[in-house]
Amino acid sequence: MSDEPEEEPEAEPEELPPYVIENARSGRAKCKTCQRKIDADALRIGVLVEGRFGQGYMWHHLNCGAKRMMDQVEEAYAQEAWLNAKVPPDPEDLPTLEKLRTLAEKAEVEREKKEKAKKTIPYAEIAPSNRSKCKQSGEPIEKGAVRIILGMEAHFGNQTRVSPYAVLPRYLEQALMEPDMGTEEEGLAEALRENSRDIDPELLEQAIAEAGL
Numbered sequence: 001m002s003d004e005p006e007e008e009p010e011a012e013p014e015e016l017p018p019y020v021i022e023n024a025r026s027g028r029a030k031c032k033t034c035q036r037k038i039d040a041d042a043l044r045i046g047v048l049v050e051g052r053f054g055q056g057y058m059w060h061h062l063n064c065g066a067k068r069m070m071d072q073v074e075e076a077y078a079q080e081a082w083l084n085a086k087v088p089p090d091p092e093d094l095p096t097l098e099k100l101r102t103l104a105e106k107a108e109v110e111r112e113k114k115e116k117a118k119k120t121i122p123y124a125e126i127a128p129s130n131r132s133k134c135k136q137s138g139e140p141i142e143k144g145a146v147r148i149i150l151g152m153e154a155h156f157g158n159q160t161r162v163s164p165y166a167v168l169p170r171y172l173e174q175a176l177m178e179p180d181m182g183t184e185e186e187g188l189a190e191a192l193r194e195n196s197r198d199i200d201p202e203l204l205e206q207a208i209a210e211a212g213l
């Protein structure tokens, strides 16, 4: 890279600072948070890491860094890490810590929401449309009907991936006998009660009874 320091064999290896905040000197680095290119001149934060070939910086857009690792951004600000840049940016041009903390908090709320929205297999739910089919029977599942989502396993080498397998309650017994079925009958009713949060408990109990659990 053109902006690498010249080699000086006699000099002691320089101690690299743990953080650098700067305007990107080229558009070549990729943000380790969002995986997008960091445009030349965009504000970025470098975190010193010990790699296979020695020390180097992992770069993030400054805003991305705040969203992902605010503690480190706080440290970098406390150390005035912009002074470590070859061409230090004017601190006036940097976002305030206050602003970055707000970004970090919003990102945290988003992560929590996603975590909550993630459903744990097995679960039961109300079909939101007429478009799905019972995987076991091929019958269409009507909008508003209860469907039970089981886990079907697929094997790739020594990895196992579980994918959702939606069935009508009356085909549940049959589905459980599928060779790659990852959901077991034992404890299934309890698991459905535990994991199915968006469904009327009465409807859930009817479905459990219909499924023969």
Ligand SMILES: [Zn+2]
Binding pocket: 031, 032, 033, 034, 035, 036, 060, 061, 064
């Ligand atoms: Zn980014």
